[in-house]
Amino acid sequence: MAVLSFLDRDRSIAGPGFSRWLVPPAALAIHLSIGQAYAYSVFKIPMTTLLGISAPVAGDWQQATIAHMFQVAIAFLGISAAIFGAWLDRVGPRRAMFASAVCFSGGFLVSAVGVWQHMFWLVILGYGVLGGIGLGLGYISPVSTLIKWFPDRPGMATGLAIMGFGGGAMIASPLSVALMAHFKSPTSMGVAETFVAMGLIYFVFMMFGVFTVRLPAPGWVPAGFVMKTGSNRMITAANVEVGEATRTPQFWLLWTMLCVNVTAGIGIIEQASPMIQEMFTGKVTAVVAGGFVGLLSLGNMGGRFIWSSLSDRIGRRATYATFFLLGPALYATIPHAGAISSVPLFVLCCFVIISMYGGGFATVPAYLRDMFGTMQVGAIHGRLLTAWSTAGILGPLLVNGMRQHEIDLGVPKSGAYTVTMYVMVCLLLVGFVCNLLLKPVDPRHYYRAAAGDAPSTGGSEPAQSGTAAASPRAAS
């Protein structure tokens, strides 16, 4: 459609005098919006009394039922990121961000009708399916663009954007509570109205990102930046296509690393509030546990920026080695913190663990770029996010299942997490081994451009990919 031609890749090439520092806020606008997903739980209790208002009545939804909203959304995040990654690299970030905004905001509007008519399948279709597709598209859409704008600091750039996904819940949570309080009436919990308001607010906010984002001109590199040939063979100047990348052992090693890191982190996030209350019975109330959960979200957000920025200095392999060595030490310390009843030690351990959970997410796009080049890094990142969906199922299953198993064996609740923590230690050590096994991609997987055969980067960097295709080059 002509009216949507402003979304075309060619129309989003940066003009004269454009500053690349406008791209991170554009990316943040998307990630801060879709990060709302982490705050969906604020709707859980109000949605259990949609009919009864003051108390649940027959026909009202159960909390366990409402939890499916989030599960479906995260599943569709992984599926859509994997499916649409290659499309995104072809059409450019602006169209993909627009599609994300339409799906994510549209999901809220459809869900609002579902809440209003009390039809749960419509809520799942809206928030879960449509919103989940918006999540997946939005999550990966700015990543490859940022990597192209910041070849000198890819970790920091993607960390800035992905930090937004961690920070989005911090905005969404108080915003949702305030909106529900505003719209609540004797006949309504205010949920449907809040969904409508949030859908509109997020659409406007995400459109700011759509209009602001730009692609660098073909062949553009920052002043003074040169891909140096050196001893660091873990960074390639070559490119690998998405289909070819998934046939390399490097992809599956990275997939496993992300999966174990997320599984371990989700284990803490999912159980944070009950865990601290059960491990420190009598010392920590529910209100204080709420503060602990908030602190973890700060660690999650801050870790995304700090660890990924650090990875630009010490390298991706060293950063992940830190996650997989420091992480086990901290997990092993948690039972000790419980045994000596030290809340500060427990909080410190969890805070650093969650910072590394976020750091793992934020550093992985740069690791992918190091291994597979920039050409289809968005699509490859999309495929890799299936590890997240897998971990999203594995993590809670593992933690809840093992805790229940321990309790069934007669272990007191305060000690029911000990075995789980040691399982997490083992998982992270598996990740450490995978990280050690990572070697540069075999040159036979590299993309070799035939004459007139433009790769699906949409031509944003043909000069680089063309010259780099035949020979791997290293950079510091």
Add this chain to the structure above:
Amino acid sequence: MTAPGQPVRPGGDAPDPSMTGKLVVAWAVVGIPLAWGVWHVVLNALKLF
């Protein structure tokens, strides 16, 4: 902003006088809501101590 040996795009490196203002606005648009959210979290987290 152009690498050595690469052709300079016409006007590609020319400064945009309104760019500073655009940068301030863009970072404020995302920074203010984020700061508001962080403030709420910090207030809650203080209950821990």
